[in-house]
Amino acid sequence: AYLDRIAAVDGQVHAYLHVDAEGALTTARAVDARRAAGERLATLAGVPIAVKDVMTTRGLPTTCGSRMLEGWVPPYDATVVRHLKDAGMPILGKTNMDEFAMGSSTEHSAYGPSRNPWDLERIPGGSGGGSSAAVASFQAPLATGTDTGGSIRQPAAVTGTVGTKPTYGGVSRYGLVALASSLDQAGPCARTVLDTALLHEVMGGHDPLDSTSIDAPVPPVVDAARRADVTGLRIGVVKELGGEGYQPGVRERFEESVALLVEQGAEVVEVSCPSFDYALAAYYLILPSEASSNLAKFDAMRYGMRVLPEGVDAPTAEQVMAATRDAGFGPEVKRRIILGTYALSSGYYDAYYGSAQKVRSLIAQDFERAYEKVDVLLSPTAPTTAFKLGDKLDDPMAMYLNDIATIPANLAGVPGMSIPSGLAEEDGLPTGIQILAPAMKDERLYSVGAALE
Ligand code: GLN
Numbered sequence: 001a002y003l004d005r006i007a008a009v010d011g012q013v014h015a016y017l018h019v020d021a022e023g024a025l026t027t028a029r030a031v032d033a034r035r036a037a038g039e040r041l042a043t044l045a046g047v048p049i050a051v052k053d054v055m056t057t058r059g060l061p062t063t064c065g066s067r068m069l070e071g072w073v074p075p076y077d078a079t080v081v082r083h084l085k086d087a088g089m090p091i092l093g094k095t096n097m098d099e100f101a102m103g104s105s106t107e108h109s110a111y112g113p114s115r116n117p118w119d120l121e122r123i124p125g126g127s128g129g130g131s132s133a134a135v136a137s138f139q140a141p142l143a144t145g146t147d148t149g150g151s152i153r154q155p156a157a158v159t160g161t162v163g164t165k166p167t168y169g170g171v172s173r174y175g176l177v178a179l180a181s182s183l184d185q186a187g188p189c190a191r192t193v194l195d196t197a198l199l200h201e202v203m204g205g206h207d208p209l210d211s212t213s214i215d216a217p218v219p220p221v222v223d224a225a226r227r228a229d230v231t232g233l234r235i236g237v238v239k240e241l242g243g244e245g246y247q248p249g250v251r252e253r254f255e256e257s258v259a260l261l262v263e264q265g266a267e268v269v270e271v272s273c274p275s276f277d278y279a280l281a282a283y284y285l286i287l288p289s290e291a292s293s294n295l296a297k298f299d300a301m302r303y304g305m306r307v308l309p310e311g312v313d314a315p316t317a318e319q320v321m322a323a324t325r326d327a328g329f330g331p332e333v334k335r336r337i338i339l340g341t342y343a344l345s346s347g348y349y350d351a352y353y354g355s356a357q358k359v360r361s362l363i364a365q366d367f368e369r370a371y372e373k374v375d376v377l378l379s380p381t382a383p384t385t386a387f388k389l390g391d392k393l394d395d396p397m398a399m400y401l402n403d404i405a406t407i408p409a410n411l412a413g414v415p416g417m418s419i420p421s422g423l424a425e426e427d428g429l430p431t432g433i434q435i436l437a438p439a440m441k442d443e444r445l446y447s448v449g450a451a452l453e
Contacts, residue, residue: 157432
């Protein structure tokens with residue numbers, strides 16, 4: 001049914017970069033046979049899933065939305081993908097994304113943007129807009145994402161779906177094409193809170209192949225989603241997120257959701273996190289710095305594309321590298337490599353990268369102080385509903401501002417979730433509410449999310 005749906009609508013939505021109909025059907029049939037033989041299978045066995053193209057999949061192309069990796073077929077699976085396969089989940093295909101996960105709209109994909117199923121002239125969020133569009137247009141019941149600054153939560157918000165960024169280290173990064181290693185975190189996308197929890201459980205867990213993986217069991221997210229209990233829960237509304245610059249309809253729906261939690265017995269207070277005002281600035285120094293280093297491996301020798309410089313008989317390695325990186329990277333990726341290289345250069349390191357790291361510590365302290373008083377924090381997920389394709393493409397700063405509410409969680413490593421909070425009155429488009437919890441207390445996201453559903 002999902003393959004039929006893809007054939008019917010993906011020509012318009014463009015959620016997928018690659019569809020593996022044969023592979024998905026083979027897995028589905030194998031699961032059917034095992035079930036018929038009386039074998040006890042995992043809860044999600046036979047449930048198809050779409051995989052963000054940032055994750056390596058053995059035998060399936062993995063481009064990360066880039067020209068640089070066009071045609072690359074990895075010889076191994078990311079740990080997350082291995083977990084999906086172990087659970088017996090058929091992989092429908094790979095979803096579109098901004099090139100190397102840099103962006104908030106999928107417009108930076110080297111293969112053209114995905115479209116928002118609510119309005120095909122609008123963006124489905126980014127960088128994981130292919131996953132959110134696939135789930136929102138019923139082309140997959142579940143999808144994977146990665147969230148470095150909001151790429152699971154913001155797409156969920158603007159497509160009316162659910163997405164979680166787990167605690168940093170809660171889901172293995174092994175086999176993900178790295179953007180900023182200290183911020184990257186893989187997580188689940190789905191249409192309901194319980195579905196998201198079930199997928200979270202499959203994706204998570206300790207992995208010795210990722211040195212920052214947390215050696216602890218996955219928090220009890222499925223139980224929490226089933227119980228949906230918020231009685232006596234202390235909830236903090238972040239004063240710095242949700243005021244000026246947020247669309248009126250986004251704020252209204254947010255306030256309604258908060259009122260709904262109060263009705264169900266939660267206690268709500270306002271909490272101030274003053275350093276959040278500097279989160280975006282710190283992020284756009286730390287992220288480009290780490291990205292410039294991670295992307296150095298695309299040197300025309302080891303992976304993907306190789307372009308020979310024109311009119312040179314015996315080019316040097318450096319000339320080949322320069323020609324390849326010039327042709328293989330898009331403008332946003334080049335912008336960030338230049339920014340990051342600058343921020344890390346001697347003489348500027350302390351002023352930029354060093355200062356940004358200090359702000360990062362202050363943000364973590366703001367969270368710690370807040371969590372002394374409350375169990376979870378709330379804010380709108382994104383300042384606006386889905387904007388029109390092309391609207392922010394020439395203005396990087398306007399694009400970056402989309403992640404103003406999601407970035408603090410990445411800088412501090414704490415978990416966050418976006419769930420739908422209704423349609424904005426002025427444009428009839430989905431809005432999202434963001435729930436944040438302390439590290440390794442991911443289950444709290446699901447208690448609150450399920451209570452609001
Ligand atoms: N939109 C943010 C950025 O461009 C977030 C990216 C992400 O989470 N992968 O960096």
